[in-house]
Amino acid sequence: MSDNSLVALFLPADLTVLNLLVAFAIAALAGTVKGMVGFAMPMILVSGLSLFLPPDIALAGLILPTLVTNGMQALRQGAQAAWQSIYRFRIFLLVGLAFLLVSAQLVRILPADVMLILIGAPVTLFAVLQLFGIAIPISRATPRVEATVAAVAGFIGGFSGIWGPPTVAYLTALGTEKGEQMRVQGVIYGLGAVALLVAHLGSGVMRVETAPFSFALIPPAILGMWFGGKLQDRINQATFRRATLVVLLLAGANLLRRGLMM
Incomplete structure (x- = not known):
């Protein structure tokens, strides 16, 4: 039996052994960036995997590595600290969860280009202004602002798997x-990843044919x-x-690129 036949027994037919090795490298890179700044794993995974895999398989591939690594990040400073972050950002979590669950069901029918441009443009602008020293301070996390950012992050995350940029822009x-930003990101993204898994079990993106591929990407993501x-x-x-x-700028520019090239 050939290597490709062995892969086909457990993984989607679109994958070859070479593609699987490239996917491992992409997962390791995504893990490294996440370990350093706390986000961007879904962006790197879905962008890289989409170069040679169908969008639904690329989306399925990022779900389990994202879930596991966010859990590790959220609990790095202990369960009590993670719980404090959950309480502090409870509005963000609840609103983001609601919008994520709704938009995940639109993944097969909603044109994503406009939404990607709408989220990519302000994220890119925010990063550029901040890098040039033009501050956009938010003195306190008002419920209205927090709910608005959470709604945008959750909606875009449900059908693209990427909810980090607006969240990071808000925290920054x-x-x-x-230390707190790393923990908060882990908590927010971790609970979002649970919701994403549940949502895409319902949408059909995460299924028997795609789950093994997502499992296979967990070890290189953890190593990275x-x-x-x-x-x-x-x-x-x-x-x-x-x-x-800098990573946020790249994330925003990538969202714009994807939106404009669709």
Whole structure:
């Protein structure tokens, strides 16, 4: 039996052994970036995997690695700290969850290009302004602002698997401390990843044919996250903020690219 036949027994027919190895490398890269700045794993995975896989398989592939690594990130400082973050951002979590569950059911019928452009443009603008020193401070997390950002993040996340950029833009504008921002992102994305899994069990994206591929991407994602975490421990708050903004800029530009090229 050939290597490709062995792969076909457990993984989608669109995959070859070479494609699987490339997918492992993409997952490791995504994990490294996430370990360093706390987000961008879904963006890197779905962008990279979509180059050689159908969109639904690429989306399915990111679900389980995202779920596992976000759980690790949320609990890195202990369950009590994670619970405090859940309570503090409860409005964000509840509103984001509701919009994510709704939009996930539209994944096969909703044209994504307009939504990607609408979210990519302000995220890119925010990152550029911040990198050039033009501050957009938010003195406190008002319920209205928090709910609005959560609705946008949840809606785009449901059908694209990417809900990080608006969340990070919000936390960065609040001036969140490095350690807390990493934990909060893990909590928000982790609970969002649970919702994404449940939603796409319903939509049919996560199914018997695609689940093994998603499982297979967990180990390289964890390895990359471990390495990225080592890098993150060595940088100070200013460097962390700049690195976050650079990745955020790339994320926003990538969303614009995807929207314009659809």
